[in-house]
Amino acid sequence: MSDGTGTEASALVAWSALAEPDDPLALGIVAALGATEALAWVRSCAGSGVLLSPPALDRKQRDALVGALPRWVARLPEADPRALRERADLLGARLVTRGGRGWPPALDRLGAAAPFALWIRGELDPAASWSRSIALVGARAATAYGEHVAGAIAAEAAARGIAVISGGAYGIDAAAHRATLACVGAPIAVLAGGVDRLYPAGNTRMLEQVVACGAVVSEQPPGRAPMRHRFLSRNRLIAAASATIVVEAAARSGALNTARHASELARPVGAVPGPVTSGASAGCHALIRAGAAVLVTGPGEALELAAPLGEVDEPAAVGSDGRTDFGSAQERAAHAGIGARGSTTDAIARAAGLTGGQAQAALGGLSLRGLVELRDGRWHRLSP
Amino acid sequence: MSDGTGTEASALVAWSALAEPDDPLALGIVAALGATEALAWVRSCAGSGVLLSPPALDRKQRDALVGALPRWVARLPEADPRALRERADLLGARLVTRGGRGWPPALDRLGAAAPFALWIRGELDPAASWSRSIALVGARAATAYGEHVAGAIAAEAAARGIAVISGGAYGIDAAAHRATLACVGAPIAVLAGGVDRLYPAGNTRMLEQVVACGAVVSEQPPGRAPMRHRFLSRNRLIAAASATIVVEAAARSGALNTARHASELARPVGAVPGPVTSGASAGCHALIRAGAAVLVTGPGEALELAAPLGEVDEPAAVGSDGRTDFGSAQERAAHAGIGARGSTTDAIARAAGLTGGQAQAALGGLSLRGLVELRDGRWHRLSP
Structure with a gap:
């Protein structure tokens, strides 16, 4: 590393x-x-x-x-890297790079689209927190109902030591951050602009508290303004949380973009229903109808979706005794995800928390080294 | 007949x-x-x-x-049948028996559990209406929100000539009946007691209007009191509607019992979400989470589920020319439900609006008479 x-x-x-x-x-x-x-x-x-x-x-x-x-x-x-590092020091920000020390492994799920670097302001270490986190996203024009539900989920996450990731915006984002702060939890705000631009202005004080108690994170160097396309690309970082919950979202909404990213990353997506007479819940209902989100009625069901990443049962005999040489963490996870009587690629992907493509690639690598074998559509472990 | x-x-x-x-x-x-x-x-x-x-x-x-x-x-x-008929005449009620004249074919879906007879008060002919109907069911302790949504769906059904079936109770039932009446639609109230007992008392005037403009129906002879077990068995008649929509329902609720009946009859079930903070929507959310109901946000999506029964494309050459002798309406529907390149039993059941068992029985009958043939797991039509 x-x-x-x-x-x-x-x-x-x-x-x-x-x-x-x-x-x-x-x-x-x-x-x-x-x-x-x-x-x-x-x-x-x-x-x-x-x-x-x-x-x-x-x-x-x-x-x-x-x-x-x-x-x-x-x-x-x-x-200029040196100038950028000095800028980070002046701001009291840490600068971590892809795969380097302090890098959140959860972001590796983004593959080649992972950020080149992250600027981090705050005491919290996102490296660990991102892998045991819940993203709460939703409408800026949220209703009191949506803010209440977002706050309740965030509070329960805080109580269970699960980080709450959101985007620092008005509405659902702010409700999630505030409840996390109030409950002495781990708030992470991922900004579309630089970490020196605590945007929007009305949330500056709240985001300063997030810096004090959690982490404000951006892939943009300091000074960069939050712009529309940066919000959209920023959303993929939020979607790398263990699960994404859409609390309120209009029919067309940035939160739905985050939900789509989460689906593409094979991360669980939940959506909170609301009155069908409320436009603020229309996006949530559309996600549920499309089968793109699980209906979530409260903190328990939301956090159920955010089971910690990487908590795959490792086989005791292999992998811990040093005899098996895995090419990557994904190969190790895929190997561990094979059931005693063999498993399909899909089942292994689910068990290992990998996408179908990642599982296939990992199984291909294992197969080349004679560690697994495909028989009748099911992968079986071979003794090393 | x-x-x-x-x-x-x-x-x-x-x-x-x-x-x-x-x-x-x-x-x-x-x-x-x-x-x-x-x-x-x-x-x-x-x-x-x-x-x-x-x-x-x-x-x-x-x-x-x-x-x-x-x-x-x-x-x-x-x-005594004669005394019962006299009783019906005195009440101005019609008495129709299983499979007899005026019998709603939609109730045949109940198989052996179909009622022995129906008492009907009102001008509406349920025989036709039941096959092109939507059941609106839900909490007696409904909220203004639930009553509003039930009313909106009923009004749209009335506008499209789709009958609205409910149970005459307070709350969602009454909202559905009232909106149907207001829109000069076809209201059907299925009672748990006799049609002379317009229960509950607070809805008597409304149910008299249903008699005047639609139909009040019961499988119980006049005089019988509405009792708990009669409500539960009554629910299966409501569930024989083309689709059942649960508008609001507590976690334990008679409406969920109706939804279960509808699922067992392979009829579509929809549920309207609401605020997760409202106990009146908890049953709806549970149905959606369990995959037992489709999330429905309004009249359009509700009525989409209530596609008319029996509207299967009949093959032009067979069945209309009188050459093919079908043993039953189900055989005719199953025969028509076979695709040009053959179909599985499941596909035929779906196309014909039959349960798997009904489709199997019908195909068995057709097969015995040389009208269909099973090859490689798919049924094919044979020329008569």
Whole structure:
């Protein structure tokens, strides 16, 4: 694990300032070359004033980068890792990078779309909390009913030591943060802009309390303004919580976007119903009707969905005795998720808390190393 | 089809007074011997004062009847068909018997548990209406919210010519009946006691309006009091509607009993959500969570569930040209429900609006007469 200050970590810090989170080409080139090489290529293009051919990429990939390069080059001045680290120090913020020390493993579920880095203000360690958390999201124009229910779920989460993640906005977000604070729980506010911009202004005092008692987190460098597309990409970080509960949401709503992210991450989604005469609950009802969310009537049912991540029964004989060499945590989880009489890929994915694709990839890796075998559609463990 | 005045019809009228609707032995002996023979046996036992062996039943079945006979014999004086018909005439009620003229085919879905007879007060013909109806059920202790939603659904049903069936009680039932009346729709109130007992007293005037504009129906002879077990068995008649919508229901509630009946009859069930803080919606939320009801947010979604029964596309070449001799309406429906490339029993049941058992029986009959054939798990039509 990186300590967050090496070359690659510094390059990731730079990339977090160079590219927006929803820039697929940035995600792609960093995935293909690594942050360091990708950054070196951007810098040398900027220095030479021409589009150099990036190493190890074919012509088609190179052509795709032509359009993206200018926007990255334009941001090189604000992407100096040392300056960004000093900025973090001045703010009293920690800077953690993908996979480095202090990185929340829960965000690995995002795969290549995981942030390059996170800025964190507050005493709480999100690394541990994110993996045992509940996201409470919903309408800014919430009703007293919605705020009451969000507060009740947050209070129960606080009582059980489950972190409450939300977006710092008015309405449901604020109700969730406030109840968590009131109950001495673990509030995490994930902002769309920099952690120095406690947005919206009306929630500044509340977000200062979140800094004091929990954590305010952003993948944007300080100074960046909260903008529409940043709210949408920010939502995927909230959706990486153990479960997402939509408390109130209009028919078209940012909370539904978060719920969609959570579904794509194979995280449980709950929705709280309300009066059918209330537009503030229409989005929740639509999610339930579509089978995209479980109907949740209160704290107990909400927290049931947020069973801690990674709490998969590990087989005693294998994995703990050091004899089995797993290629990744996902392989270990998939291996542990196989039942005594064999299991389907779907069942293993569920047991291991993996997506279908992740489970398939992990099982493929295990199979190549002779640790598992597929017979009649079911995976079986083989003795190492 | 019986005209309702023959010997078997008269015996069914007698049985409706002899036995309670939830008396399985009465249902059983009438199913086994027919109403006429079963009644003759009860009468001769009463006349001779000994337990005669009923014809065509084995020893075990006969022994089971020992306990039941006294309660039937005790009611013989009030089960004279002629007296019961006179009573109906005096009340201005029609008396229809199982499968006879005026019998609602929708009640055949109940199989052996269908009522022996129905007393009907009102101008509306339930025979047609029941097959294109929506049942609105819910809490007596309804809230203004629940009454509003029930009324809105009933009003839309009335506008579309869909009958609204409910139980005449306070709360949701009354809201449904009143809105149907206000919109000049087709209200049907199914009572637990006799049609001369417009219960509860506070709803008498409303139920008189239902008599004037729709139909008040009961399987109990006039004079019978509404009793707890009669409410529960009455619920199965309401559940035979095209769809059942639970508008508000406490966690334990008669409306949930109706919903269960509807599920058992393979009729669609919807439930209207409400605030999770309202106990009056707890039963609805439980149904939705259990997957036993579809979440319904308003009239459109409710009536979508009440697609008319029996509106299966009939094949043009067969059935309408008189060449095919179907043994029953269910056989005709099952035959029509077979797709061009063959269909599974389940698919045919769904297409024909039959239960799995009914579809199987119908397909068995068709198969015996060479009209269908089972190949590779799919039924295919054969040319007649």
